[in-house]
Amino acid sequence: ESRAYGRAVAGALAEVAEALAVAEEELGRLDAVAGDGDHGRGMLRGVRAAAGAAQAAVDGGHGVASVLGAAGDAWAARAGGTSGVLWGAALRSAGEQLGDERSPLGTADVRAAVWAAVETVQGLGGAEPGDKTLLDALVPFHDALDTAAGSDTPVGAAWQQAARVADRAAEETAGLRPRVGRARPLADRSVGTPDPGAVSLALCVRTVAVAFER
Ligand code: ADP
Ligand code: MG
Ligand code: MG
Numbered sequence: 331e332s333r334a335y336g337r338a339v340a341g342a343l344a345e346v347a348e349a350l351a352v353a354e355e356e357l358g359r360l361d362a363v364a365g366d367g368d369h370g371r372g373m374l375r376g377v378r379a380a381a382g383a384a385q386a387a388v389d390g391g392h393g394v395a396s397v398l399g400a401a402g403d404a405w406a407a408r409a410g411g412t413s414g415v416l417w418g419a420a421l422r423s424a425g426e427q428l429g430d431e432r433s434p435l436g437t438a439d440v441r442a443a444v445w446a447a448v449e450t451v452q453g454l455g456g457a458e459p460g461d462k463t464l465l466d467a468l469v470p471f472h473d474a475l476d477t478a479a480g481s482d483t484p485v486g487a488a489w490q491q492a493a494r495v496a497d498r499a500a501e502e503t504a505g506l507r508p509r510v511g512r513a514r515p516l517a518d519r520s521v522g523t524p525d526p527g528a529v530s531l532a533l534c535v536r537t538v539a540v541a542f543e544r
Contacts, residue, residue: 332393332430339397340384342541347377349537350530357526364513364520368411373530376409376417394435398425412511413464413527416455420447437488441475448472455510462506462513462520464527470499471535486542493532493539500524500532 350357350373357370383404387397399422406418427446432439448468457463474495478488503525507517513525 331433332395333388333391335394335428335433335435336384336388336392336397338541339394339401340381340388342538343377343381343384343401345541346534346537347374347381349533350374350377353530353533357530360523360526360529363523364508364516365526366512369413369526369530372409372411372414373417376405376414377534379408380405380418380421393430394428395425395430398422398428401425412455413530416451416464419450419454423447423450435485437475437479437483437485440485440489441472441479444468444472444475457510460506461510462503462508462525462528463510464525464531466503466506466525467496467500467528467531467535471496471531489535489542490539493535496532496535500528503528 350370354370354374357373358367361367361369380401384397384401387400392400402418402421402423402425404418405421406415408414409417423446424443427443428435428439448465451465451468452458455463455465457465459465459469471492474492475488478491483491501524504522506521506525508514508520508525509517513520
C-alpha cells in the first residue's frame with residue numbers, strides 16, 4: 331500500500347545519497363570541464379536533504395505521493411543550482427502522478443510517473459532531447475520503461491533494463507554539444523565529455539535498480 335511505497339522511496343533515496351557521496355568528486359570534475367564544477371556537491375546536498383525529508387514524511391505516516399513531494403521540495407531548497415530545481419520539481423510531479431490511491435504500482439504506473447518528471451523538466455528548463463542535459467538520460471530511461479510496460483515486464487525488471495539504457499545514453503552525451511545551461515558558452519570544450527547531469531541521473535536510477543533486487 332501507499333505507505334510501504336513511501337518507505338521504499340525513502341530507503342532508495344538514502345542509498346542514492348551514498349552512491350552520490352562516492353561519485354561527488356567525479357561529477358564535479360565532469361561539471362568543471364565546461365560548467366562551474368559544483369554538480370557533485372549540489373546533487374549530494376540535494377539528495378541528502380531529500381532523503382531526510384522523505385524519512386520524516388514516512389515517520390509522519392504519509393503515503394508515497396507526500397513522501398516524494400516532501401523529498402522534492404527539500405532537494406530543490408537545499409541543492410542550489412539548476413539541476414537541484416529540476417530534480418526537486420521532477421520528484422514532486424512524479425509523486426503527484428502516482429498518487430496515494432493506486433496499489434499495487436506496476437510498470438505502466440511508474441512509466442507515467444517518469445513521464446510526469448520529463449514534462450516538468452522540459453517545462454521548467456526549456457531544453458529538448460539533444461541539448462546535452464539530464465533529459466538525454468531521462469527520456470531514453472522513460473522510453474525503455476514504456477517499451478517494458480508494453481510487453482508486460484514486471485516493474486523491477488523493467489527498471490533494471492531502463493537503467494542500463496540510461497547508462498548508455500548518458501555515456502553517449504559525450505558526443506553532443508550543449509545548447510542550454512551553464513556549459514553552453516564553453517560548448518566546444520564539452521565535446522568528448524559526457525553531460526554531468528545525465529551521468530548523475532543514470533547513477534541514481536542504477537542505484538535504485540540495485541535496491542529493487544533486494
Ligand atoms: P548549475 O549548472 O546551476 O551549476 P548543476 O551543476 O548542479 O547546476 O547541474 C548542471 C546540469 O544540469 C547539467 O549537466 C544538465 O544536465 C542540467 N541542466 C542544466 N540546464 C538544464 C536545462 N535547461 N534543462 C535540463 N537540464 C539542465
Ligand atoms: Mg554546475
Ligand atoms: Mg552552479
